[in-house]
Amino acid sequence: MINLSLDVGLPKAWKSATITMIPKKETNSSNDADYRPISLLSCIGKLAERIIKNRLYSYLESNKLLINAQSGFRNFRCTADNLLAMTQKIQEALNRGKKVLGINFDISKAFDKVWHSGVIYKLIYLKVPMYIIRFIKSFLTDRTFRVKINDIYSEPHPVTCSVPQGFVLGPLLFLIYINDICLTHDLNKSFSALFADDLSSIFIFKKPGHIRNKIKAYLESLVAWLFKWRLKMNAKKCCFTIYSQGGGNGLDFDLRLNEESIPYNPNPVFLGITFDEYLCFNSHFENLRTRALKRLNIIKIFCHKSWHINKKTLINIYRALIGSIFDYSFFTAACVAPTNLGLIQRIQNRAIRCIYKLKWDSPTNELFPTSGVIFIRERFFQLSARHLAKAIKRANPFICPLISEYIRSWSAITARGHKMSTPLCYSTALIAITYACIVVMKMSVFCFIVFFK
Numbered sequence: 001m002i003n004l005s006l007d008v009g010l011p012k013a014w015k016s017a018t019i020t021m022i023p024k025k026e027t028n029s030s031n032d033a034d035y036r037p038i039s040l041l042s043c044i045g046k047l048a049e050r051i052i053k054n055r056l057y058s059y060l061e062s063n064k065l066l067i068n069a070q071s072g073f074r075n076f077r078c079t080a081d082n083l084l085a086m087t088q089k090i091q092e093a094l095n096r097g098k099k100v101l102g103i104n105f106d107i108s109k110a111f112d113k114v115w116h117s118g119v120i121y122k123l124i125y126l127k128v129p130m131y132i133i134r135f136i137k138s139f140l141t142d143r144t145f146r147v148k149i150n151d152i153y154s155e156p157h158p159v160t161c162s163v164p165q166g167f168v169l170g171p172l173l174f175l176i177y178i179n180d181i182c183l184t185h186d187l188n189k190s191f192s193a194l195f196a197d198d199l200s201s202i203f204i205f206k207k208p209g210h211i212r213n214k215i216k217a218y219l220e221s222l223v224a225w226l227f228k229w230r231l232k233m234n235a236k237k238c239c240f241t242i243y244s245q246g247g248g249n250g251l252d253f254d255l256r257l258n259e260e261s262i263p264y265n266p267n268p269v270f271l272g273i274t275f276d277e278y279l280c281f282n283s284h285f286e287n288l289r290t291r292a293l294k295r296l297n298i299i300k301i302f303c304h305k306s307w308h309i310n311k312k313t314l315i316n317i318y319r320a321l322i323g324s325i326f327d328y329s330f331f332t333a334a335c336v337a338p339t340n341l342g343l344i345q346r347i348q349n350r351a352i353r354c355i356y357k358l359k360w361d362s363p364t365n366e367l368f369p370t371s372g373v374i375f376i377r378e379r380f381f382q383l384s385a386r387h388l389a390k391a392i393k394r395a396n397p398f399i400c401p402l403i404s405e406y407i408r409s410w411s412a413i414t415a416r417g418h419k420m421s422t423p424l425c426y427s428t429a430l431i432a433i434t435y436a437c438i439v440v441m442k443m444s445v446f447c448f449i450v451f452f453k
Contacts, residue, residue, distance in 0.1 A: 009138035014045030039166030049168035072196030073171040082193040106237035110197035235260035285340040333380035
């Protein structure tokens with residue numbers, strides 16, 4: 001059936017979707033904009049999608065057709081790549097005594113507005129094998145959907161655009177559609193990172209007059225690209241922030257998209273992380289503390305003797321509920337103040353004392369040998385080095401150039417006395433020490449063998 005679908009197209013039953021509305025937030029709103037439509041499709045049809053998706057993705061990656069700045073829906077790529085890169089570039093600029101203007105963009109209903117003919121055009125432009133293009137053309141045409149609420153179904157409606165959420169092929173088709181979006185990358189002047197439709201760009205400057213025209217030209221080119229491909233930015237949900245050692249006071253920028261002003265936000269949220277003007281992540285760690293305290297109550301409930309849960313399981317529950325949200329912020333270790341790390345370190349201490357039934361004033365140093373959980377700061381450095389080592393091993397095309405640029409300009413970054421103040425400072429140092437230890441151990445073993453022979 002799947003082989004036949006490659007020649008004559010997909011059956012209509014595979015192209016009929018039942019949509020379930022999932023609330024974006026925990027609310028019983030009657031506004032349809034507060035819900036995310038999830039398409040439920042034929043299982044056999046999704047199997048056919050997966051086969052084509054694997055072949056298409058292999059073709060795109062082997063021919064290096066996807067832009068390096070895109071980290072979404074790709075193997076061995078994650079949000080940490082973008083967060084690490086943006087933090088690194090901003091901190092480098094601040095260490096050089098410069099300022100940074102960062103813009104976070106929001107494309108209105110990006111997945112729902114994908115133009116089907118535009119996708120086919122871009123597949124042809126990328127010289128994708130024709131049998132895959134035929135399959136995708138059949139896959140996108142004559143689609144229908146109906147919405148299910150409780151046990152009530154709406155009338156079927158045709159799908160004339162979009163790559164609905166729930167499609168196996170949908171995310172990859174969206175990457176192809178947005179692959180030529182306008183980005184900016186000029187060494188020590190501008191930088192862009194993209195995760196699916198979450199675009200963030202920064203512009204480095206010393207005096208505002210030097211970059212006003214550059215930012216204006218970039219925004220105009222971005223609007224032109226969006227208009228050409230039938231997309232639109234939501235200017236009210238976009239925002240810009242000025243990062244500097246003294247904050248954004250006294251700097252005036254009038255940024256516009258489609259004649260709509262982009263608002264200023266001193267605490268922008270990018271991929272779940274709250275940044276701030278000084279890049280010290282104060283607001284983010286306050287929010288992190290609030291979230292962790294709510295989850296700590298769950299740990300306390302599970303620790304009650306009536307649950308009969310052993311200590312090892314409780315530690316795993318801690319790592320899943322609380323440790324996971326701490327680990328996501330690992331790239332901030334070089335920038336965050338010790339007081340902010342102390343906010344979440346105390347929560348970790350309380351969780352371990354609760355699990356092992358220890359007194360509230362028991363020595364902190366005794367908690368970690370018992371539980372096997374390491375200090376937050378050391379955990380962040382461990383995760384940073386591990387992430388960077390994996391990026392180097394897999395030749396990550398987004399992170400490896402970032403490392404090369406950092407190494408070339410290391411002396412300039414640390415010249416103002418800001419030693420070990422960027423994410424890559426700690427990561428590269430830890431990796432270098434690790435490799436040096438491995439070399440010394442190998443040499444010692446070799447000398448030992450030679451000596452006894």
